[in-house]
Amino acid sequence: MTRRPHPAAFVAVVAVGALAVSAFWALAPLRDLAALRGSDTPAAVVSDATPSTPSAERAADAAPAPYARNDNAYDISTLPLIDVRSVNSAVPVDDDPMGSVTSVLARPLGAGAPVFADPTAQPVGQLPRDHHYGGTTVPVVQAQADWVKVLLPGRQGVPPEGNGGQTVGWLRAADVELTTTAQYVEVHLAANTIDIVSAAGRERVSDQFAWGKPSTPTPTGRTFVMWTTVVPEFRYTQGHPMVYLGVQSPVMAGFDEGDVAVTAFHYYRMREGATSFGCIYLDGPAVDRLAQLPPGTPVMIQP
Known part of the structure; x- marks a missing residue:
């Protein structure tokens, strides 16, 4: 050490x-993402000719009801920075640590993106597009038409009193560019x-x-x-x-x-x-x- x-x-x-191989993981599952999000896949998503798999279709069928679109403007400079050193009690710890992820990665557009613990509530922080210590390109673990749930840097709390586990949050699809990893x-x-x-x-x-x-x-x-x-x-x-x-x-x-x-x-x-x-x-x-x-x-x- x-x-x-x-x-x-x-x-x-x-x-x-x-990353354990799971039903939702497909090598280049861009169609999986499209199935979860609907037919309005943004141009920022890298195209992929790989056909969707039955497991991806089952994942899409099991997806929760989509959250409503949020077009509110937020001044991200007023929101707490989410990075490796941040400790933010409002940011959730991953509730499904052994769950699957997609092969889709998200990175904020512009200076950064507001991060939501709950897409029906107000943002709890901001993920910058660039940061000296990285952590700004993050894997998508769940996707909807207007939202993606991602893994995040930083901690909810500091051990031994707080929970220092892997954190997660929601980003608006309009605030990020999406790429794939194979x-x-x-x-x-x-x-x-x-x-x-x-x-x-x-x-x-x-x-x-x-x-x-x-x-x-x-x-x-x-x-x-x-x-x-x-x-x-x-x-x-x-x-x-x-x-x-x-x-x-x-x-x-x-x-x-x-x-x-x-x-x-x-x-x-x-x-x-x-x-x-x-x-x-x-x-x-x-x-x-x-x-x-x-x-x-x-x-x-x-x-």
């Missing part, structure tokens, strides 16, 4: 996750495997890594690649990147005097068993491969 927080990097504390990361802690999954199949990235010890566990569930950077000051990484995730430690308020406890994949010389502060310790080639994944790539951590 990181020794001291660096001004250009957060301290990593938890491990990487993997891959996701799947981590199985018990099996000690990490795969990048795509239409081409499974690419085994690692079958030997360390994860969180019982007192500082690796969080499980869905999250995403938030930010990737090299931090020379973290000498234990030996020049390999830090791949930070959108989820933070379930038990730590911060790490090594820092104010965040961010999960990450990173290099470490000892890579076996439940020995970390929550991060996943990998060898150099594995970290370097994961560092090639773009921001927003879904990640699912299975126990």
Whole structure:
């Protein structure tokens, strides 16, 4: 784990996750998104010729009644920033951490987008389009004609008193651009495997890594690649990147005097068993491969 927080990097504390294959996940399921949203798919969505699947149709049939469109104007400068350091009690913690995601990513248009805990209420924060520490390209976990539900950076509360789990929120479809990703990361802690999954199949990235010890566990569930950077000051990484995730430690308020406890994949010389502060310790080639994944790539951590 990181020794001291660096001004250009957060301290990593938890491990990487993997996105479980679910009925709703389809490799490039743009038609899945269109089915959930109706026929008015915006031009911002990248076109995709992949036909919808029966599982996608079932997901669409099971979708909840759509929320009403909201065309209100909001001054996002008056709304709390949602980023890796934010603590916002109004932002929900993911209520379905082992649930599915789509292969659709959302990024705010303009300077940023208002974030809603409830599409029928007022916004509780704002997600910027650009941020030094990333976290602005986020995976969609649910979609309707006028709304998308996404995973978010930041925390609802600070452990041990508050819940530091993966947060979620709703964005208006008109406020975001939508793209697709053809891959996701799947981590199985018990099996000690990490795969990048795509239409081409499974690419085994690692079958030997360390994860969180019982007192500082690796969080499980869905999250995403938030930010990737090299931090020379973290000498234990030996020049390999830090791949930070959108989820933070379930038990730590911060790490090594820092104010965040961010999960990450990173290099470490000892890579076996439940020995970390929550991060996943990998060898150099594995970290370097994961560092090639773009921001927003879904990640699912299975126990």
